[in-house]
Amino acid sequence: MRRAAYILFVFLVFSGCGGKRDDFNTLFLRLAEEPSTLDPALAVDVYSGGIIAKIHSTLVRFDENLKILPDVAEGWEISDDGKQYVFHLKKDVKFSDGSRVSAEDVKKSFERILMADTLSSRKWMFEKVEGAADFIAGRTNEISGMEAPDENTIVIKLEEAFAPFLSILAMPNASIIKMRDKEITGCGPYRIKQWARGEKIVLEKNPEYSGAGVCMARILYRVIPNDFTAVSEFRQGKIDILGLNIPMLDALEKAGYKDMFYSRPGLNTYYVGFNCRREPFDNADARKIFAKAIDKKQIIKYVFNSRVEPAYSPVPPVLLYDGLWAMENNYIETTETVSFDRPFKLLINTSDEMQSIAEICQHFWKKRGIEIEITQRDWNGFKEALNNSEFDMFILSWWADYPDAENFLYPTFYSGNWGSAGNRVRYSNAEFDALITEARAETDIELRQNLYREATNIIVEDSPWVFLWHKKDYCAVQPWVRDFKMFPLYYSDKGTGIKITR
Amino acid sequence: MKNFIIRRLVLAVLTLTAIITLVFSLTRFIPGDPVYSFVGRRADSDTLNRVRSAYGLDDPVPAQFFCYIGQLLKGNLGYSYVTGQPVGKLIIGRFPNTLKLALTAMVFATLTGLMLGLLSASNPGGAIDRFCVLVSISGISVPVFWFGLILIIIFSNLLGWLPSSGMGNFTYIILPALTLGTRSAAYIARITRTSVMEVMGENFVITARAKGLSRNRILFKHILKNALIPVVTLIGVDLGSYLNGSVLTETIFGWNGVGNLALTGIMNRDYPLIMGTVLFGSFIFICANIIVDISYSFFNPKVTYE
Numbered sequence: 001m002r003r004a005a006y007i008l009f010v011f012l013v014f015s016g017c018g019g020k021r022d023d024f025n026t027l028f029l030r031l032a033e034e035p036s037t038l039d040p041a042l043a044v045d046v047y048s049g050g051i052i053a054k055i056h057s058t059l060v061r062f063d064e065n066l067k068i069l070p071d072v073a074e075g076w077e078i079s080d081d082g083k084q085y086v087f088h089l090k091k092d093v094k095f096s097d098g099s100r101v102s103a104e105d106v107k108k109s110f111e112r113i114l115m116a117d118t119l120s121s122r123k124w125m126f127e128k129v130e131g132a133a134d135f136i137a138g139r140t141n142e143i144s145g146m147e148a149p150d151e152n153t154i155v156i157k158l159e160e161a162f163a164p165f166l167s168i169l170a171m172p173n174a175s176i177i178k179m180r181d182k183e184i185t186g187c188g189p190y191r192i193k194q195w196a197r198g199e200k201i202v203l204e205k206n207p208e209y210s211g212a213g214v215c216m217a218r219i220l221y222r223v224i225p226n227d228f229t230a231v232s233e234f235r236q237g238k239i240d241i242l243g244l245n246i247p248m249l250d251a252l253e254k255a256g257y258k259d260m261f262y263s264r265p266g267l268n269t270y271y272v273g274f275n276c277r278r279e280p281f282d283n284a285d286a287r288k289i290f291a292k293a294i295d296k297k298q299i300i301k302y303v304f305n306s307r308v309e310p311a312y313s314p315v316p317p318v319l320l321y322d323g324l325w326a327m328e329n330n331y332i333e334t335t336e337t338v339s340f341d342r343p344f345k346l347l348i349n350t351s352d353e354m355q356s357i358a359e360i361c362q363h364f365w366k367k368r369g370i371e372i373e374i375t376q377r378d379w380n381g382f383k384e385a386l387n388n389s390e391f392d393m394f395i396l397s398w399w400a401d402y403p404d405a406e407n408f409l410y411p412t413f414y415s416g417n418w419g420s421a422g423n424r425v426r427y428s429n430a431e432f433d434a435l436i437t438e439a440r441a442e443t444d445i446e447l448r449q450n451l452y453r454e455a456t457n458i459i460v461e462d463s464p465w466v467f468l469w470h471k472k473d474y475c476a477v478q479p480w481v482r483d484f485k486m487f488p489l490y491y492s493d494k495g496t497g498i499k500i501t502r
Numbered sequence: 503m504k505n506f507i508i509r510r511l512v513l514a515v516l517t518l519t520a521i522i523t524l525v526f527s528l529t530r531f532i533p534g535d536p537v538y539s540f541v542g543r544r545a546d547s548d549t550l551n552r553v554r555s556a557y558g559l560d561d562p563v564p565a566q567f568f569c570y571i572g573q574l575l576k577g578n579l580g581y582s583y584v585t586g587q588p589v590g591k592l593i594i595g596r597f598p599n600t601l602k603l604a605l606t607a608m609v610f611a612t613l614t615g616l617m618l619g620l621l622s623a624s625n626p627g628g629a630i631d632r633f634c635v636l637v638s639i640s641g642i643s644v645p646v647f648w649f650g651l652i653l654i655i656i657f658s659n660l661l662g663w664l665p666s667s668g669m670g671n672f673t674y675i676i677l678p679a680l681t682l683g684t685r686s687a688a689y690i691a692r693i694t695r696t697s698v699m700e701v702m703g704e705n706f707v708i709t710a711r712a713k714g715l716s717r718n719r720i721l722f723k724h725i726l727k728n729a730l731i732p733v734v735t736l737i738g739v740d741l742g743s744y745l746n747g748s749v750l751t752e753t754i755f756g757w758n759g760v761g762n763l764a765l766t767g768i769m770n771r772d773y774p775l776i777m778g779t780v781l782f783g784s785f786i787f788i789c790a791n792i793i794v795d796i797s798y799s800f801f802n803p804k805v806t807y808e
Contacts, residue, residue, distance in 0.1 A: 034766060036540065036584045044542025119553050121545035197585070198596065198758040198766070199669060224667050224756045225765075228651055232658050232666040380771045381534035383543075401544070411544050422544045 021237060021480065024500045025217035028240045030230050034198060034223050039184060040175035041113045041120040046399075046490045049172045053491040054203055054219065055096075056175030056186035057211075059087050059106065059154075060166060062492040064485045066403045068166060071211075072101060072176050072187065082161030082443035089152045094208040095178050096191040103148035109177045111135070111143060122173045124421075128162040161441040163448055167402035172491045189214045189496050199223055203495070213496035240481050240500070244474040246307055246353075252476055259479075262486045265309065266473045267316050267400035269408060272346075272361065272466035273425040275392050280340065284462045289338055290393070291466040293368040299360050300469055303353075307474075311467035313456050314398070315408040318488075320453060336368070343371035347391035349382040354395055357468075361395075387420050396424070397471075403489060405452040410436050413459055427464035503799075510795070514788045521784045522777070526570065529773050530563050536583055536771035557583055570777070579781070580774035582767075589778035593760060596747070599669065600759035603751075604744035606675050607683035612737055614687040619694025619733075620721065626699060634691060641688025650681040650754040667756035678755040682748055686740045693736055697729040704728075730801050735794055742790025746783030 035048035040056055043049050061071040070076075073087040093101040113120045114136050126132050130145025145157035158165065168174065178185040185191075189211060190203035203219040222239070224230045231251050234242045244252065249261070274281035274290070281287055296310050313320075346362070348354040355376065362372045372393075377385055385391060400407050411422030415433050418426045432455055439451035459465075477484050482499040537553045554560045558569065573580055579589035615638075622634040657677060658666035665674050701707065702725060710720045747761025756762075760779060767775030798805040 033769075036770065042540070044540070116552060119540075119549065119556055121541035121549045121553075123546065123549065124544065196758070197592075198762050199756075222668055222756070223758075225762075226667075226754050226756070229654060229667045229754055229756060232654050233668075235659055236662060236666070238665070377533060379769075380536070380538050381532070383538040384533055384535045387538075398543075420541070420543075420545050420547060420550055 021500075024502055027216045027219045027481075027495070027498065027500065028238060029219060029221050030233070030239050030242055031201070031221045031223045032225060032227070032230070032243075035201075038192070038195075040109075040173050040177060041118050041122065043172060044121060049491045050493065051201060051203070051221065052172040052175060052186075053493065054188055054190045054495040055192060055206075056172065056177065056188040057093070058171070058174050058176065059169045061170050061494070062167075062403065062487075062489060064487050064492065066488055066492075068170065071170075072106070076166075078166070078443075080443075082163065082441070083158045085156045085158070085165065087154045087156070089154070090210070091152060092210045093187055094210065095185045095187045096206045096208050097178070097185050098208055099178065101176055101178075101187050102151045103154040104151075105178055106154045106176050107143075107146050107148050108179070109175065110146060112177075112179070113173060114143065120173070122171075125168050125171065125173060128158045128160065128165065130157045130159050161443055163440060163443060163445075164402060164404040164406045167404050170492075171402060189494050190219060193218070211496065215497065215499045216495065219495055234476060234478075237478065240478050241484065242476045244476055246304060246474075249307070249474050250305070257476055260476045261474060262477055262484070263472050263474045264486050264488060265316065265318055266471045267319070267403060267488055268397050268471055269311050269314050269316060269465075270308075270397045270468040270471065271311070271314070271395070272468065273394050273396060274464055274466075275389060276425050276427045276464050277389065278392060281392065287463045289336075289368070290365065290370065291463045293370065294361055294364045294466055294468075296468055299357065303356055303360065304469070308469040308471050311469050313460050313467060314412065314465060315405045315452070315456055316400075316470050319400075319403060319405045319408065320449065320456065339369050340371075343373050344392040345390075346372050346374050347382065347385055347394040348374060348376055349379050350376050358395060386424050389419075389426065394424070395468075398422075400489065405449070405456070406436070406440055409452065409455055409459070410440065413464065425464045427462070429458060429462060432458045432462075503796075507792070507796070510792050514792070517788060518781065518784060522571070522574070522781060523567075525777060525780050526567055527563075529771075529776055530566070534771055535559070536773060539770045539772075540583070579778040582775045583772045584766075584770050584775075589774050592763060592775065593778055593782050596758060596760045596763050599757060600745060600747045600752075600761065603675060603678055603682060603748075603757060603759060604741060606679040607744060608686065608737065608741050610679055611683035611686035611690055611740070614683075615690025616694055616733070618687070618691035620698065620726075622691065622695040623698035623702070624721070626695075631695075634695070638688040638691040641684045642692075644684070646681060646685065646748075646750045647754060649684060650677070650751060653677050653681060654754075669756075669758055674755075678751050678757050681754070682744060682751045686736070689736055689740075690733055693732050694729065697732050698725055701725045701729045727801060731798060731805075734797055734801060738790050738794030738797070742787040745786045745790070747779070 031047055033047050035043070035051060036045065037043055037048055038052055040052050043052055057071045059071060059073040060068050063069050072089055072093050074090040076085060076087045078085055089101065089103060089106070095101060110126060112118050114123055114126055114132060116136070116138060123136060129143055131140060131143045132145070134140045135143045147155045149155060176187055187209070189206055189209050191206045192201070193204040194200070194202040200223060201221040205214050205217050224233060227245065227248050230239065230242060231248050233239050234252070235255065274287050276282055300306055300308055300310055346358055348358045358374050362374060365372050386394060398408060398412055411417050413423055413427050413432060414436055415423070415428035417423040435451055435455040435458065439448050439455060442448040442451055473486065475486065480501050482501050483497050485497065487493040536557065536559065537550050540553060541550060551560070558566060561569070570580065581588055582592060585592070618634045618638060622631040625631055654666040654677065657664040664677050666677065668674060707720060707724060710724050747759045747764060749761040749765050751757065752759045752761040753765060760782065763775065764779035766772070767779060
């Protein structure tokens, strides 16, 4: 009996050390959800975007500090009035089938997004291009503002100056592709080797890729829907890099994996939105009472273990070049009580995190005499209720499509974007509209930032949102991964530079 | 026998029709709109309408229903909104994985359950019996997802013996099969125990014992065959439900089966996929039940179908 126990003990000790690795050429990653599509024109979620960025290239791209770098284009000129963009393509960029990437391919890739049959919801990326509206409506066969004068040059003319345009061209949707019989070929560092739906996606090195830094022969994405299972797989060394939410972070921290954590500020804002078309939320003073009733610092401390940054404006501070204002000091919670003649409907989606946040908010409001009814809907039903304005308030987050303060102001608060276009609170303020329109067209970066700040101040003053917090991005990286960089945008990681050591 | 089968088949068709109608209405009348799964959070209303019309979602619901039925009659389960692939092909592609898991779980459940049940029954009230009853009650009471997670903690995290997720060689199937099969094993153990004890008291068993037959011969040859009918029912029905794909187990262990597929469909409001997986599941379940009914006569010739 004692001997058996001894054998069992030895077995336990030696079997406990996992993480034996015989494949040093494959990077193992986790997908929490299967991407719905890998078609750049249709991709709208982070899972598809992250993979598309590795199998496709765009004219320009972002580095890990959000600086714009050349990708397919080796250089570009922007006219002084900010209306004309001329891109010069690199001459050695090839699709993974070996054919050269020409200016005509760039033009076709962009046109495809605007074609009605493509059913892309990213048409707004090119809405400022001259003739785009006519092309979308089917009145013309070509976009007048997009020309390829020779093989290596593409000229894009805008109807008016639009400063974020260059950033938008780095989005995965603006990938340069080649279509043949519904097959999409890319020119990125990797290409798709296998897509076993529901199980895994395997990328392999694109032999035709001319850029530097592709050190992995393969990237293997495993579909692991359950967070707990993913953590377990990481602990067994079967996942190299794992994105973490806060419960996963806590679990790994307890298990002693703290040394493997990386984090950086995320480009997102969590908020409570008001229905600005409905009483009493059509009045900024009333909105402020609601906003100031919430002690976000307490929520951050007790729900998030201080792992998120409090938000004092809709724009993540990094996009307004920090050192902004003393908003933090202006933020004083109210203690006055008010009374309304009806309870208010707070709409949230069905996640545990949202539920606990909503319940705490409910508690804070109740302390000020405000009654709240929480309505939970699944993600899809939630979005529908949002678009149909079936709420008094809701809790949601906004994540950057591209790193520009405009992305946190124009879609979300401009009066022309009510409903599904982003302004779900149906906020409208002529002064703000004028400022943000001016900012979008301002080519001077300093002046533009100042306009953004002014516009942001209006939003803060008007409080169509209760600004809650900016989440940080966290991930855990195995010790054998070398030269790992954490990117602030899910699509700026092209899977290059990273290595596995023996 | 023939009449019985025909009657059951007619009933099956009626059941399936009712299921189609019910699920179709449910998907259309609960809040939510599939287009929101595809367009992201910044879409103009023109694109929303175009996507909606491309999937025929702007037609009146009755028109959509009859269109779907028409398609079904032609043997077409429709096309997934998300992947554009035929739903039938998607399900058939995943089914072998589900089948593998269901069969392994069922073999485990049957062997364990029968063994525990027989051990219990052979010495009712004894220590072994009490132990077996305890095990089977625990097995019935434990929630599936919790049990799965506990297995992962023990066998993957602490011991590092078995993989916790994915598909590969036979080691990958062990934890999901245990998770899935435990509840059935527990039920089988309980039913076997009761049923064997009941049969033990019958006159023919006393006769066999009086003839001087050995204990094992009586147990396996005389008692077990007669006691098996309720057990077979249980196995058949459980297997039928496992073959639908078990959403929880497949999600926890990243098992790429029909259950996972159904869940993806539900998350994305992929109506054709939801309809397809439900229909497929019901079909399998009905078939399993018919087969169980027919098999009764094999175990007990006294059972007739007229």
